[in-house]
Amino acid sequence: MRAVFLAALLTIVVATAPGVYGQSPAAPEAAPLKVDDILDRMNRSESAVFVRMRMYHPLIEVYIQNLTLDEQLGWAPTEDKYFLGQFQLADAPRLLQLGQGRKSRGFGSRLTGTGTAIQFLPDGFAAMAAPDWHLLERSRYDFRFVRREFLGEARCFVFDVQPRREGKDGFSGRIWVEDRDFNIVRFNGINRGTDQTLSSFFRRTLSFHVDGWRVNVLPGVWLPSYVYSEETDLATARSSGRQARFKSQTRIWGYEAQGTESTQQLTTIRVDEPTIDDRTDSQRQLSPVLSQRRWEEEAELNVIERLEKVGLLAPVGEVDRVLEVVLNNLIVSNDLTIERTPRCRILLTSPLESFTVGHTIVLSRGLIDVLPGEAGLAMMLAHELSHLVLGHPLIDTKFAFADRLMVNDAELLQTLQFRRTPREEVTADEKVIELLKKSPYKDKLADAGLFLRAIAQRAKQLPMLIQPHIGDHIADAGQILRLAELMDQAPALAPESLDQVSALSLGARLVVNPWNGRLLLDRTPAVPLASIREKVPLAVTPLMPYIKYAAPQS
Numbered sequence: 001m002r003a004v005f006l007a008a009l010l011t012i013v014v015a016t017a018p019g020v021y022g023q024s025p026a027a028p029e030a031a032p033l034k035v036d037d038i039l040d041r042m043n044r045s046e047s048a049v050f051v052r053m054r055m056y057h058p059l060i061e062v063y064i065q066n067l068t069l070d071e072q073l074g075w076a077p078t079e080d081k082y083f084l085g086q087f088q089l090a091d092a093p094r095l096l097q098l099g100q101g102r103k104s105r106g107f108g109s110r111l112t113g114t115g116t117a118i119q120f121l122p123d124g125f126a127a128m129a130a131p132d133w134h135l136l137e138r139s140r141y142d143f144r145f146v147r148r149e150f151l152g153e154a155r156c157f158v159f160d161v162q163p164r165r166e167g168k169d170g171f172s173g174r175i176w177v178e179d180r181d182f183n184i185v186r187f188n189g190i191n192r193g194t195d196q197t198l199s200s201f202f203r204r205t206l207s208f209h210v211d212g213w214r215v216n217v218l219p220g221v222w223l224p225s226y227v228y229s230e231e232t233d234l235a236t237a238r239s240s241g242r243q244a245r246f247k248s249q250t251r252i253w254g255y256e257a258q259g260t261e262s263t264q265q266l267t268t269i270r271v272d273e274p275t276i277d278d279r280t281d282s283q284r285q286l287s288p289v290l291s292q293r294r295w296e297e298e299a300e301l302n303v304i305e306r307l308e309k310v311g312l313l314a315p316v317g318e319v320d321r322v323l324e325v326v327l328n329n330l331i332v333s334n335d336l337t338i339e340r341t342p343r344c345r346i347l348l349t350s351p352l353e354s355f356t357v358g359h360t361i362v363l364s365r366g367l368i369d370v371l372p373g374e375a376g377l378a379m380m381l382a383h384e385l386s387h388l389v390l391g392h393p394l395i396d397t398k399f400a401f402a403d404r405l406m407v408n409d410a411e412l413l414q415t416l417q418f419r420r421t422p423r424e425e426v427t428a429d430e431k432v433i434e435l436l437k438k439s440p441y442k443d444k445l446a447d448a449g450l451f452l453r454a455i456a457q458r459a460k461q462l463p464m465l466i467q468p469h470i471g472d473h474i475a476d477a478g479q480i481l482r483l484a485e486l487m488d489q490a491p492a493l494a495p496e497s498l499d500q501v502s503a504l505s506l507g508a509r510l511v512v513n514p515w516n517g518r519l520l521l522d523r524t525p526a527v528p529l530a531s532i533r534e535k536v537p538l539a540v541t542p543l544m545p546y547i548k549y550a551a552p553q554s
């Protein structure tokens with residue numbers, strides 16, 4: 001094995017073609033770069049990444065699906081796991097779970113799998129954000145130059161990497177290093193150290209193949225954003241005679257939200273701040289009714305601000321506008337008069353959920369990702385709109401007191417629970433049918449019903465995906481079928497048909513900017529499916545971002 005790596009190419013000619021670098025003038029001649037220099041610069045950039053990972057505490061979400069082989073449909077998900085937390089790097093990377101308060105520490109964060117008895121540890125997934133947390137030093141690794149390759153806009157050197165000593169730890173695989181700042185953009189392979197930790201913890205041999213991506217968020221700043229992991233030959237599954245595999249998506253975002261507190265404490269305040277919101281709408285004291293409204297509005301603002309601060313809510317953006325257009329279609333076609341126009345916002349997590357905070361309707365990113373069409377989106381928005389129209393309580397006014405939200409981030413999700421009574425849900429669902437029948441979506445309700453069928457069918461296998469953090473259940477684990485009337489109108493699910501799309505894969509629509517949580521709609525047209533293997537509703541797929549260089553801040 002070593003002989004191959006010793007034959008590594010020692011210099012690489014970097015031809016700086018005109019125009020490649022955009023703003024920098026193109027060098028006319030090719031400048032030879034030593035491989036050792038490239039690798040040393042790569043390690044310096046990698047150290048800088050680790051410094052930032054220590055400084056920021058971004059959110060990290062891990063979603064895992066276990067799959068078993070179905071003779072007709074190929075690999076189908078049979079169970080799932082979910083972790084949401086803050087990434088922390090001290091001695092080793094850790095995932096501090098949100099919504100668990102103080103109870104998740106060490107062994108507390110160990111989850112016991114059922115069925116295939118595969119167990120996963122959240123810290124192990126946090127460790128997958130880098131190929132080696134002790135850097136890929138030339139003294140410890142052999143490198144072999146493979147080729148030049150573009151990843152999106154980034155021109156990369158591709159190297160194969162192996163630990164020098166045949167041992168139990170270190171990264172084996174391939175790295176892509178871009179040629180402007182020499183950052184690792186992508187790494188793909190296996191880290192024996194992580195496997196070792198996880199395997200000894202679980203007393204079984206596990207191997208986690210990872211495909212990790214960094215995104216250029218600011219000029220010169222690349223940060224871990226996506227990791228896809230997949231294992232296809234699980235030793236335990238083989239011995240039990242049952243074919244099993246798992247796939248997982250790890251997303252990291254919210255660096256800016258978590259970094260601001262420690263890095264840029266506000267120390268001066270301008271007295272004549274020009275952006276200050278002048279809300280004095282009358283010279284007189286507010287009437288009791290108006291005071292109550294204002295009170296509820298304040299509670300709403302407090303909750304929204306707190307969710308933004310922890311990085312769970314995307315900043316106001318273009319996707320909100322898209323939802324508001326659909327919402328407005330419902331309002332106008334039903335001739336509704338609402339005292340304050342409702343707004344739409346997006347929760348950045350994967351589990352499918354929706355809820356209303358005052359006059360703000362919130363849908364999760366995962367829900368928007370998997371909804372196949374506008375009619376389905378209209379159905380989800382109509383449900384929340386119904387709570388509003390029916391005069392259901394929209395906000396717990398306890399949040400109008402500032403101290404209520406002064407909890408730490410880990411406890412926030414326990415504080416914010418907007419679940420409703422079964423009675424409210426039933427009446428809202430009745431209203432949904434009424435609103436949709438008068439809306440421009442009335443002829444497409446079969447699509448919406450089909451989506452509900454797909455969710456109801458998977459609710460037992462994928463309880464973590466179909467379980468809300470904060471808001472309403474989309475489906476109640478197959479027990480009570482919500483919106484049965486819509487489902488009855490829908491055709492039967494046809495898993496073997498390529499034309500029927502009941503629900504999309506995760507990550508199908510929205511692209512999250514890992515720095516500030518801004519969302520973009522992926523406008524790439526849908527690719528026709530080539531086989532039913534590709535049609536797995538609500539599936540975890542590899543994540544391959546389009547790599548672009550960040551524009552300088554103006």
Ligand SMILES: [Zn+2]
Binds near residue numbers: 383384387
């Ligand atoms: Zn509801």
